[in-house]
C-alpha cells in the first residue's frame with residue numbers, strides 16, 4: 001500500500017523511532033497524527049513537518065494510563081481524524097535484574113507495551129475492518145524472540161507483541177487490513193535514558209529503521225527486520241537461532257550476552273542519591 005493521502009497515527013512520535021517514522025510517513029505524503037505525552041516535543045515536530053509542506057496533527061496522551069487509550073480514541077473521533085495506518089510504536093524498556101529494579105517502572109512498561117497497544121488496536125482496528133482498508137504496524141523487537149535475563153519484563157512484553165501481531169494478522173487476512181510486526185535490533189535512541197544501560201555499539205539509526213519498516217509494510221510483508229543491510233541480516237539470524245535451541249540454552253546465552261553488556265548491574269541515574 002502507498003502512504004499518499006493516508007492518515008497515519010504514530011504512537012511515541014516525540015522522539016526516537018516514532019519520530020523518524022512520522023517524518024518519513026509525512027515525506028511519503030501521509031497526514032500524520034503524532035501521539036505521546038510530551039506536548040512540546042510533538043508541537044515542535046508538527047511545525048517541522050508543516051514547514052516541509054506536510055500535514056501533521058498532535059494528540060497528547062498517556063497510553064500507560066488506565067483511561068489513556070480511551071481518551072485518545074475519543075479525541076480522534078471528536079476531531080474527525082479517521083486513522084488509515086496505526087503505528088503502535090510507543091514502548092518502554094526495563095533493564096537490570098528483575099528483583100532489584102523498581103516494580104512500578106516494570107508495571108508501567110507492561111501497561112504501555114501491552115495494554116496500550118491492545119486497547120488502541122482493538123478500537124481503531126475495528127474501524128479499519130469496517131472500511132476494509134488500511135493497516136497496523138506493531139513495533140516489537142528482536143528481544144521478543146527469546147527470554148532475556150536482565151531484560152526479562154521487556155522481552156516478555158515484546159514476545160506478547162510478536163505473538164499477538166502474528167495471530168491478528170491471520171484473523172484479519174482477507175479483510176483488506178494489513179498487519180505487520182517490525183523487529184528492530186538495537187537502535188540509537190534515548191531508550192535507556194535515566195539508567196546506566198547504554199545502547200549497543202552496532203545500533204541502527206532511527207531513520208534507517210523507519211525507512212525499511214515503511215518499505216516492508218508498503219510491500220505487504222508480515223514481518224520486518226528493519227535497519228542497515230548488515231544489522232537486518234544479523235537480526236533475522238538472531239530471531240531464527242532460538243527456534244532451533246532448547247529454551248533454557250537460549251536463556252543462558254542471552255543472559256551471558258546481557259551480562260557482557262553490563263545489564264546485570266544497571267542502576268537508575270536520575271534518582272536522587274541514596275534512593276536507589
Ligand SMILES: NC(=O)c1ccc[n+]([C@@H]2O[C@H](COP(=O)([O-])OP(=O)(O)OC[C@H]3O[C@@H](n4cnc5c(N)ncnc54)[C@H](OP(=O)(O)O)[C@@H]3O)[C@@H](O)[C@H]2O)c1
Nearest residue numbers: 012014015016017036037038062063064091141186187189
Ligand atoms: N531503541 C532500541 O534499541 C529499540 C530496539 C527494538 C525495538 N524498539 C522499540 O521501538 C519503540 C520505540 O523505541 P525508541 O527506542 O524510539 O524509544 P524512545 O526514544 O524512548 O521513545 C519512546 C517514545 O514513546 C513515547 N512514550 C513513552 N511512554 C509513553 C506513554 N506512557 N504514552 C504515550 N507515549 C509514550 C515517548 O514520548 P513521551 O515520553 O513524550 O511520552 C517517545 O516518543 C519501542 O516500542 C521499543 O520497544 C527499540
